Amino acid sequence: MLQFIARRVLGTIPVLFIVATITFFMMKAVPGGPLDTEKNVPAEIRQQIEAFYGLDLPLWQQYASYMGNLLRGDLGPSFKHANRSVNELIAAALPVSLELGGIALAIALAIGVTLGIAAAVRQNTWIDYLASSSAMVGICMPTFVLGPLLVLAFALHLEQFNASGWDFPRDRVLPALTLGLVYAGYIARLTRGGMLEVLSQDFIRTARAKGASEARVVFIHALRGGLLPVVSFLGPAIAGILTGSFVIETIFNIPGLGKHFVTSVFNRDATLTIGTALFYATLIVLLNLAADIAQTWLNPKQRVQ
Numbered sequence: 001m002l003q004f005i006a007r008r009v010l011g012t013i014p015v016l017f018i019v020a021t022i023t024f025f026m027m028k029a030v031p032g033g034p035l036d037t038e039k040n041v042p043a044e045i046r047q048q049i050e051a052f053y054g055l056d057l058p059l060w061q062q063y064a065s066y067m068g069n070l071l072r073g074d075l076g077p078s079f080k081h082a083n084r085s086v087n088e089l090i091a092a093a094l095p096v097s098l099e100l101g102g103i104a105l106a107i108a109l110a111i112g113v114t115l116g117i118a119a120a121v122r123q124n125t126w127i128d129y130l131a132s133s134s135a136m137v138g139i140c141m142p143t144f145v146l147g148p149l150l151v152l153a154f155a156l157h158l159e160q161f162n163a164s165g166w167d168f169p170r171d172r173v174l175p176a177l178t179l180g181l182v183y184a185g186y187i188a189r190l191t192r193g194g195m196l197e198v199l200s201q202d203f204i205r206t207a208r209a210k211g212a213s214e215a216r217v218v219f220i221h222a223l224r225g226g227l228l229p230v231v232s233f234l235g236p237a238i239a240g241i242l243t244g245s246f247v248i249e250t251i252f253n254i255p256g257l258g259k260h261f262v263t264s265v266f267n268r269d270a271t272l273t274i275g276t277a278l279f280y281a282t283l284i285v286l287l288n289l290a291a292d293i294a295q296t297w298l299n300p301k302q303r304v305q
Helices: 002-029 043-053 059-071 086-121 126-140 143-157 169-199 202-209 214-226 228-251 257-266 270-298
Strands: none
Touching: 002 059, 002 270, 059 270, 086 126, 086 169, 086 214, 086 228, 086 257, 086 270, 126 169, 143 169, 143 228, 169 214, 169 228, 202 214, 214 228, 228 257, 228 270, 257 270
């Protein structure tokens, strides 16, 4: 197991290097710069600012300087946020995105696992059809459509929640629901498939023949194996929830990392764009690794000696 983890961790280094390199040169290839939105900037002042940020250097020197700072954990200064580094901006915005993602994941798991178990236990009944149909609706509904619909219904018409902001506990409900409901559909279908496969195996029939209650059969004997597909999906799901917050944080005006990423692209804030992209890439790699470890722990057949 330790060798497996070590190999996966070492394998992340070239991945993150490639992500940083591609993002750096893509941002440099985009027309315009961080000073283009500023009006009436004298040429002398512009030259001084470019020299301060190293934008007057050849491209290869800018790349070498950035990668050298990156090795020390320094993501550089922000071009648009005066006197603030990318590290500071990420540290300030990350708790907001993590809170939103955590609530959304809890909603997705609670709804998805419940629907999946109900559909598997009551296979080919109206409960199965209703749960499967609800899951399909959640899968097919994109967040940029579901979010405004929830705002229209619960914020504008019913006036139960705020349409934007992150100041009160009720402000978490609509954005978390928007993110969570989409992934609840995927989790419900995976749970249903995994549970149906386990419930048809011989040890389940043996447990029932010994007089075990249906609740014990489902939640003690079948659930651990039935949730293996869900555990495998958790890594990409959490990554999708975090990256999906780009849209949600913009729609609901949430001061999270996703909103910083979107605004940095429009502002040509290259260091902030590269820093957030690299940070998200690191999270995705680590979450996938955690999902693989959890799946290996749940399934002894996959354990690495």
